[in-house]
Amino acid sequence: MSGFNVVKGFLNLEIADSEWLAVFEQLRAQPATAPVAAGGPRRVVVEYSSPNTNKPLHLGHLRNNFLGYSVAEILKATGATVSKVNLVNDRGIHICKSMIAYQRFGHGETPASAGLKGDHLAGKYYVLFEKHYREEIKQLEAEGVAADIAKKQAPLMAEAQQMLQAWEAGDPAVKALWSQMNGWVYEGFDETYKNIGVDFDKFYYESGTYLLGKERVAEGLATGVFFKKENGSVWVDLQAEGLDEKLLLRADGTSVYITQDLGTAELKYQDFGYDSSIYVIADEQNYHMQVLQAALKKLGKPYAEAIHHLSYGMVDLPSGKMKSREGTVVDADELVRDVVAAAKAATLEKGKTEGLSEAELEELYHMLGLGALKYFLLKVDPKKRMLFNPEESVSLEGHTGPFIQYSHARIAAIRRKAAELGIAETADWSSITQLEATERELVQELARYPAVVGEAARNLSPAVVAQYAYDLAKAYNRFYAEVSIFQETDAARRSLRVALSARVGEQIKASLGLLGMQVPERM
RNA sequence: GGUUGUGUAGCUCAAUUGGAUAGAGCAUCUGACUACGAAUCAGAAGGUUUAAGGUUCGACUCCUUACACGACCA
Numbered sequence: 001m002s003g004f005n006v007v008k009g010f011l012n013l014e015i016a017d018s019e020w021l022a023v024f025e026q027l028r029a030q031p032a033t034a035p036v037a038a039g040g041p042r043r044v045v046v047e048y049s050s051p052n053t054n055k056p057l058h059l060g061h062l063r064n065n066f067l068g069y070s071v072a073e074i075l076k077a078t079g080a081t082v083s084k085v086n087l088v089n090d091r092g093i094h095i096c097k098s099m100i101a102y103q104r105f106g107h108g109e110t111p112a113s114a115g116l117k118g119d120h121l122a123g124k125y126y127v128l129f130e131k132h133y134r135e136e137i138k139q140l141e142a143e144g145v146a147a148d149i150a151k152k153q154a155p156l157m158a159e160a161q162q163m164l165q166a167w168e169a170g171d172p173a174v175k176a177l178w179s180q181m182n183g184w185v186y187e188g189f190d191e192t193y194k195n196i197g198v199d200f201d202k203f204y205y206e207s208g209t210y211l212l213g214k215e216r217v218a219e220g221l222a223t224g225v226f227f228k229k230e231n232g233s234v235w236v237d238l239q240a241e242g243l244d245e246k247l248l249l250r251a252d253g254t255s256v257y258i259t260q261d262l263g264t265a266e267l268k269y270q271d272f273g274y275d276s277s278i279y280v281i282a283d284e285q286n287y288h289m290q291v292l293q294a295a296l297k298k299l300g301k302p303y304a305e306a307i308h309h310l311s312y313g314m315v316d317l318p319s320g321k322m323k324s325r326e327g328t329v330v331d332a333d334e335l336v337r338d339v340v341a342a343a344k345a346a347t348l349e350k351g352k353t354e355g356l357s358e359a360e361l362e363e364l365y366h367m368l369g370l371g372a373l374k375y376f377l378l379k380v381d382p383k384k385r386m387l388f389n390p391e392e393s394v395s396l397e398g399h400t401g402p403f404i405q406y407s408h409a410r411i412a413a414i415r416r417k418a419a420e421l422g423i424a425e426t427a428d429w430s431s432i433t434q435l436e437a438t439e440r441e442l443v444q445e446l447a448r449y450p451a452v453v454g455e456a457a458r459n460l461s462p463a464v465v466a467q468y469a470y471d472l473a474k475a476y477n478r479f480y481a482e483v484s485i486f487q488e489t490d491a492a493r494r495s496l497r498v499a500l501s502a503r504v505g506e507q508i509k510a511s512l513g514l515l516g517m518q519v520p521e522r523m
Numbered sequence: 524g525g526u527u528g529u530g531u532a533g534c535u536c537a538a539u540u541g542g543a544u545a546g547a548g549c550a551u552c553u554g555a556c557u558a559c560g561a562a563u564c565a566g567a568a569g570g571u572u573u574a575a576g577g578u579u580c581g582a583c584u585c586c587u588u589a590c591a592c593g594a595c596c597a
Contacts, residue, residue, distance in 0.1 A: 010543060242526080244596060286527070287595050313528085314594080321593090350562065368562095380536065383528080385593070387535065392549070396562050399536080399548040406562045413560060448539090455539080467537065470547080481555090481564040523562080 017435040020443045021496075027446055028426075028499070032506035033513070035079040036450035044080050045272050046072045048280035049198070050087045053185045054094040055123035057192055059315050059322065059330035059388060060282065063377045066516060067312055068280040069198040070378060070462035073514045078457045083272050086200040087264055090182055091207040096163040098122045099177055100156060101129035111184050117191060117333065118184025132156055168254065192333055196370065197516055202271065204264055210255045212263030216299060217248050225298040238294045246291045261292050262299075269303040276306050278460065283311040283383070310460050313385030315377075330388070340369035342394035343402070353522060364520055368402050369394070371517045375401030378515050379466040399470055401517060404508060407473035408519040411505035414485060418498045421486065425502045427495035438479035442500055445475045449507055453514070462515055469511040476504045 002016040048068020051057060057065075072082045102109075102125040111118045133156045140150035151157065166174045193199065217234050220226035226236050226248060234249040249259055268277060279289060289309040296304035315322070322329050344365040347353060353361060376393045380386045396402035418425070435443070448468065456464035485501070488494040509519045 007543065012543095244525095246596095282594090283528070284594055311528090316593095346562070350560095352560070352562090384536090385529070389535070389549095392535070395549080397548085398562095400562085402562060403548090406560085410560055410563085417559065451539080459540095463537090467547095474547085477563060478565095480559085484558060486559050522560090 017440065018433060020435060020440055021429055021432065023447050024443045024500070024503070028503060032449075032503070032510040033077075035077055036453045037079065039078075042080055043272060043274050044072075044075050044082045044276045044278060045085055045268050045274045046075070046082060046278045046280065047085050047087055047268070048072075049193075049200070050089065050281070051189065052089045052092075052094055053119075053122065053182050054098045054126045055324075056117070056119040056188060057332040059332065059335060062196065062332050062335070062373070063312060063315050063386075064280055064282070065193075065196060065198045066374050066377050067310065067382055067462060069516045070465075070514060071278065071280065071310065071460050073516065074453060074456045074460075074462065074465060077453050077514055080457075083201045083274075084199065085202045085204060085268065087204045087209075088186075088206065090205045091167065091178075091210070093160055093164050094126070095178065095182070096160040096167065097129040097133075097156075098126040099174075099181060100160050100163060101125035101132070102181065103177070111187070117188035118181075118186070119188030119192070120333070121188075122181055122185045129156060129160075164254075195336060196332070197518075204267060206260045206264075209263035209267055210260035212266060213259040213261065214249065214255060214263075216262040216266065217259060220248070220295070220299055223299075226295075236291075236295050236298060238291060241290075241294045243287070243291060243294060246295070248295070258288065258292055258295070262295065265292070265296060265303065265307070266301070269301075274303065274306055276308055277303065278308050278310050280310045280312070282314055283385075284314065285309075286311055308460075310382065312382040315386055315388045317388055318390075336370065336373065338390075339373045339394050340365050343369035343372065343396065346396050346402075347523060350523075356522070364523060367518045367520055368396065368405060368523060371401035371405050371512070372396060373401075374515055374517050375404070375466060378462045379470075381463045382461055401512075402523075404469050404473040404512060405517070405519050406523060407476050408505055408508045408512075409521065409523045410480065411476070411501045411508075412521040414498065414501045415505065417486065418501075423498050424495055425499045427492060427499070429492050429496050431490075431492045432496060436479075436483055438475070438482040439497070439500065441475050442479050442504065445472050446500075446503060446507060449511070452511075456514070465511055465514050469508060469515070472504060472508060472511065476501070476508075 003014040005012050005014075046068055048071075049061065049065050051061060068084065072084050075082045102122075105128055106125065109121070111121050114121055114124075116124065133154055136154035136156055137147070137150045140153060141147060145153065163174055167178060217226060220236070221228060221234060226234055228234055229251075231251040232253075233247060233251040235245050236248055237245050239245065246258070247256060248262075249255060265277070268274065281289065286309070289307075289311070293304055293307045293309075296307070317328060317330065319328060347361075347365060347368065353364065356364065372395065373393055376388075377386075379399070415425075452464060452468040456462060479500070483497065485494065485497045488497060505519075512519055
């Protein structure tokens with residue numbers, strides 16, 4: 001301690017610079033990626049992405065995927081064992097709609113013959129279904145049929161309903177088409193997942209869990225925690241929990257979303273024995289998730305308490321909410337192409353990438369474009385609804401991913417030069433008693449890292465890490481502008497500045513890594 | 524109608540979970556590249572934190588009511 005003062009009832013203690021140097025030494029004893037102790041749940045399952053197989057991924061899925069992946073990485077960084085799982089919604093009326101339209105209008109088209117990714121092909125037929133279905137409704141209404149009846153009577157919808165029943169009955173032809181189209185979709189999803197840098201330890205399929213869910217419903221009926229209405233439908237009464245009566249199984253015995261959720265929760269528990277099961281699902285499902293947890297509690301399942309809904313806000317466009325019917329959905333693949341193209345244009349304009357091969361350049365554009373997009377979607381508190389501004393999302397300046405990546409590239413250049421000049425990143429700094437303000441701030445910023453990761457893990461909020469990475473890069477840029485590294489004549493101080501740079505670079509890399517972002521050596 | 528979330532600068536977001544003069548970016552204006560990378564840095568301007576009460580040494584944060592927007596359940 002080197003001094004103190006009192007301001008407005010606060011006692012301020014001043015920590016001596018020698019202490020800050022000691023703090024820095026201590027930090028350097030551990031690699032930047034070393035796990036931080038945070039004492040949260042140890043075995044965690046993070047379920048995210050969870051797409052429907054009737055159309056390609058869109059902007060909303062991107063927020064979901066980036067959040068899920070990042071939360072998993074953050075929890076790993078606190079020493080937890082984390083499993084990432086994807087529950088694919090591969091059955092239901094929506095799939096049948098694509099299938100019916102394909103049967104009718106597809107003429108045997110395949111992704112290869114159409115030159116389309118499989119998920120986009122399925123999406124094309126889903127759109128076609130909706131289009132013709134709407135026309136049929138209009139037609140019926142023109143004939144004097146009431147709107148709600150027209151919706152049910154339209155031939156296309158009737159066909160789709162029939163197909164769903166045939167599917168549940170195991171009709172071989174329907175199953176074959178279903179397998180074929182879903183197979184195409186999975187190939188498409190796989191490509192997108194690779195492209196956006198997310199992955200999963202295990203996939204679950206609703207078609208493989210809904211029967212188990214039905215068993216649980218039967219179990220609840222048997223033990224009397226669920227009840228049957230006169231028409232044969234099964235319900236759970238959650239009025240005591242402040243909820244409502246909730247349908248668990250339709251009168252015709254077909255399952256609803258929550259039916260299979262009951263099964264999937266159990267399968268995940270069998271597979272991973274989790275202390276915490278995180279569901280990354282948009283906040284429009286808040287009620288649904290409460291019902292799921294309450295129903296599992298009624299069944300007396302030990303894992304009911306472990307369920308945690310990471311409820312995130314929807315992504316709005318400047319024009320308002322995304323609506324597939326109005327064609328305002330932002331396609332994920334297209335968006336990624338756009339941000340990568342923008343990063344490429346900016347990089348070419350800067351012209352600082354000499355010596356990189358064509359392949360390295362492509363990798364760089366991808367790293368920067370995707371970095372901009374991920375950072376844009378992750379810097380906002382997950383629980384808040386957010387606005388997606390296309391222009392801002394491809395921006396590479398200011399509070400953006402590439403701003404932080406740039407700091408890393410700059411540091412990489414410093415390290416290359418230091419190596420060239422033979423300046424060691426480790427040395428005896430005992431001669432240094434006074435730090436420059438920007439040096440001190442940098443050490444303070446570096447030292448916050450474990451607390452930041454801990455907070456991000458507690459709050460399941462990548463935004464905390466995103467903000468930190470930005471603050472660290474910002475502090476470094478100030479330092480960089482303020483002091484000279486290679487013009488410094490004092491050898492100890494020169495090596496300290498190189499060491500500070502190196503450590504900042506490593507912590508930027510570690511922090512962005514928690515967000516699923518990579519860092520370039522030059523850009 | 525019921526439940527619930529959000530409301531901070533022109534715009535997009537922060538605020539160490541109740542602490543000091545509410546901070547960044549974008550946009551606007553000014554300055555800094557023949558010193559290590561200007562995708563940067565320094566500065567100016569921009570705020571009655573939706574409104575009104577309350578709790579206390581202290582409130583963007585907690586409580587009550589109202590308003591606005593969204594989501595869900597009927």
